[in-house]
Amino acid sequence: MLPPTAASPARRSVRTAAVLAALAALLLQPAGAAAYIGPGAGFAVLGSFAVLFVTMLLAGVSLLAWPFRMAWRALRRRGRTRPLVRRLIILGFDGQDPRITERLMAAGHMPNFTRLAAAGGYRRLRSTFPSITPVAWSTFTTGTNPGKHNIFDFLDRDPRTYLPRLSSTEIGAVDRVLKLGRLRIPLARPAIRLLRKSKPWWTILGEHNIWSTVIRVPITFPPDRFYGAQLGAMCIPDLLGTQGTFMLFSTRPGGEAFQEGGLRLPLARSGSPDSFEGVIEGPENSFLEGSPKMRLPLALALDRSAGRALVSVNGEAATLEPGVLSGWFRLEFRPIAGIKVAGLTRMMLTEMGEHVSLYLSPINIEPAKPAMPISHPGFYSAYLEKKIGPYATLGLAEDTWALNEKVTDDRTFWTQTADIDREREAMLFAALDTHRRGALVTVFDAADRVNHMYWRHTEDGHPAAPDGPDPEHADAIERQYRRNDEIVGRVMARLGEGDALWVLSDHGCTSFRRGVNLNAWLLEHGYLHLKEGADGSAQWLQSVDWSRTRAYAVGLVGVFLNLEGREAHGIVAPGAAAAALKAELKAGLDGLVDEEKAEVAVNEAFDTDLLYRGPYKGNAPDLLIGYNHGYRISWGCAAGVVAGPIFEDNTKAWSGDHIVDPRLVPGIFLANHPIDAADPAIVDLAPTALALFGLRPPPHMDGAPVVDPARFPNV
């Protein structure tokens, strides 16, 4: 199903060399009947001798160049280091909650965690404000508070338009193009910029000639450039350029548009009653005037008696069974002759009765020939693909949204998540086997995704709880944590002398039963006003009258003041007036009660002026909302809808969350060495990593090492 593609110039030289080698082999053959064997043998010999030839050459060149490279590195190195460890291996389990972890450890269900804690130490790990993935991992990466790394939320708002935008990545447009009739030839690559600032600790290690392999640490798109290898993660887009758009082909007419993250596409009968066709909408073709979407026809033929279907796209076909996810299927779009843009998708027939529906996961950028920079060096993603097979590259690869929209189900989501988890594990072990010195970081996302999507199975009375008992998924979260424990066990088995092992999570998780619409609250209390005649149901704050609005909520974590000189239509004067308004809002939100449930919804609204320090703190929301257990910003508010009640039930599968008071959802930290700090925070880990390699943490870093270096004999 997935023919490897001509991946590299190395391949071309392989082919040339193959012909040469075959020729040589033939010339050396004795004359006579034996010569007839030539071409037959050619098929066997083809490539392989050539490959050997090329490897010898590569190895030879590498060996010859080695002394020069070493000399060059020694010249550029900033001072000598005395590492305290040979390797630092870091396993990140995004979102693994300490309460659940501790319960399972106490019950003996996580023996390897327990063993690791006994050999070194276990602590709860203070997360960042806010306790969400992009912020916390950026702090892990840079050893700084958000005021210095500039990531405060998933979304940032453009003060010129009040519209949300991705906080971590900016993809520019190409304005220099050559026009040839309908053709548009771009003369430059679009600039893709990482908006996370400051300096990753692996970059600092690299300046001292210490190699790091960094696999799927969030907020690494585009990837960092340093002495080492990195596979990017959040927020790598899909091939459509979005953060994940699934497709549902269906014969069902109409149907509501998905709120976010999905496309509903028609599936039409073609000829016989059991054959259908549809068109996959691909990325835009920027080579053509007007950038039309590239399209790939898809054909589906049902075999009702056998209960399966044959799907074909691009001349490739796969057999599908209803309710079973296919393997990775390669889609190839051709904007113009000679250029291919390839992606990977997984398909599933969701029904094949009277109506037929086919689900396609978001189209991941193909790692073997990525359409965007997803790794450093550029070929690292291709290397991993060759080493472990095709894998998900999308930042948020597990299709949470299709499950939210009930296009897929709990079982499919579990399969998808578990498969990605296994891909990740294969990457980790591929790196572990080749990595002799330096740092190796791998982040696993499954715990976070499973927390989010299966929390409703663990809590009686959750508004999103399944109708009846569902024994298959009741213990999904525990199963995932136990799997994490197995991964830790397998890594521990491969540790050697001088290897340090850390296991950590960036935050925990708690229940998300009720959504809070902060904009509705601001409207009700007169801080936000709607345009004449608007009912506030428009998305992205389109119905807000900015000339009378003093505060608004955008993104997932906070509230902004409509500040003069900062926002395009700001009306709040900076200084004393702004401070007074902030204090007033804080007083109103601190301890905000959900009357209907008689529960405190907001523990505290934090003044970010006091939380953050650093050059970028001006980009932060003015107030950060610390929700209580069970509460979070509502879906509507996150999409900029003002209308509706302030509090509402969350009935989506996405039923657990951690966008709450960060003190409620710390992460975990385990190490195979003692942890001297009593109350370590995620910001302390970068300085600790540097200290383990014998480096003094630079002054801009905020944390402090959590272990006394004197504990380590020099290696």
Next chain:
Amino acid sequence: MFDYTKVKLEKSLVERVRRFAEIAGYASPEEFITHALEKELAQLEEAGSEEEIKKRLQGLGYMS
């Protein structure tokens, strides 16, 4: 994307930048200079076209 180019600055200015970069919490003088320029540019540059923005919004989705 990783394309860099060099710009000439007065030595004394760079020295001042270097001193204050650390105090302000930047990881390097380059980061300080980049940030200062970006802040200035943000005042001058227009936001993207409405269509572009809409497209970008569609791509956001909800996130954890």
Next chain:
Amino acid sequence: MKLVNDLLRPLFDLLQAPLAGLPALLGVLLWSIPVGIFALWVFGKTSNQRRIAEVKRRIHAGLFEIRLFNDDLRAILRAQWEILGWVLRYQGLALKPMIFILPPLVLVMAQLHQFYGFRGLAPGDEVQLTVQLPPGTAAGRRPELGLELPPGLRAELGPVWVPELAQASWLLAVEESGAHELRVVVDGTAVTKSLGATDRLLRLSPERPAPTFIGQLEWPSEPPTARRGPVLSISLGYPDGRIGVLGRDFEWRYAWMVVFFVLTMVVALALRKPMGVEL
């Protein structure tokens, strides 16, 4: 074997007929296309494609690994060692399809060798005719040797009898073009042998083979000599075939094979994607 040759002979004569007037290189090219496709198809059908793809992927991974860890000598050597292992596995995987590809290919090449391995004679050429008698049959005596030539051929010299080898030779001179048939008479028994004097790419028979399997495999153009007859085989010393590549003329009996081999490979490589075969 005789039956196979009897079937293949007219078939290849028919197929080669339109190519007889073309330059040898073009003929070889045209032959290499169906042969390449056939070999590719068989390879695709009989090999473990999934494993081959996997093994090739691992070889590529090894190449990338050398690039990635080029500061680490041990990693480079380890990657090289692993590549060697995967290459051996690849060779192993190619063995099975080889078993299926080789026999038909050998037959095809033996046939083509009759057209492209040798050059037809021209008026004025001289050619050596060698008759091999069964070793030992003529011990102690010189057999009765006779030669009956059709018009257009003339015996220049001979017969020369070499008792140690049990061989008799004549030197013939060609006077006219055409497909000639001559008769060698040994102790009263006549055996025929064809001789082609042509400038076209027609079937030549450098040897009328002995009735053995290998002999017939190698020289399929004429029926073998009779079992227990007085003559084992008869060979004609045709000049080597000629093939022009890039404006240069290569005159070597096996030159066409090299070209043919390279061309089949090129065809197979070019078509492996459209045909969906993992090589």
